Amino acid sequence: MIVAETERLILRHFIPTDIDPLAFIVADPEVMRFSEKGVKTRAQAEDFLDAILYHYQKHGFSLYAVIHKESNELIGYCGLLSWTIDNSQEIEIGYRLATAYWGKGLATEAARAVRDYGWQFTQENGLICIIEPANHRSIRVAEKLGMKYERDTVLKKIKVRIYRLQSLY
Secondary structure (H helix, E strand, O other): OEEEEOOOEEEEOOOHHHHHHHHHHHOOOOOOOOOOOOOOOHHHHHHHHHHHHHHHHHHOOOEEEEEEOOOOEEEEEEEEEEEEEOOEEEEEEEEEEOHHHOOOOHHHHHHHHHHHHHHHHOOOOOEEEEEOOOOHHHHHHHHHOOOEEEEEEEEOOEEEEEEEEOOOO
């Protein structure tokens, strides 16, 4: 199921046959540098894909496969995740792309599409990005989405910054 389309990308629900390109992406240490659990083995990638598929069923949204139109390849993921942070329910826009696609504006393009699509799932507290302070690339993407730094907090024993978008307008 396609959830969004941009000039260069298609964002769609993951399917089980996406496991090979997904496993390749999440095994890359540079892609997973700011991941709480680091790189994933093939088995961990399969569990991750199962969790994504379960999140669709439970919440109606999750991470989406990012397909590069020119090559028709899965190049990463971008989507929505539900979190409880500091006793508040939040919806995060999360994104990761294969390193070959960094620096081309594709993460921002995908995240904007998810922001616009995901607004239907938000409540009065808007959408957030959860970013480690040293992850300057992700901070730039959040700012390009119109998000503003809100506060520092600790999530799963990691110091993170919360960036928030209260409204699309």
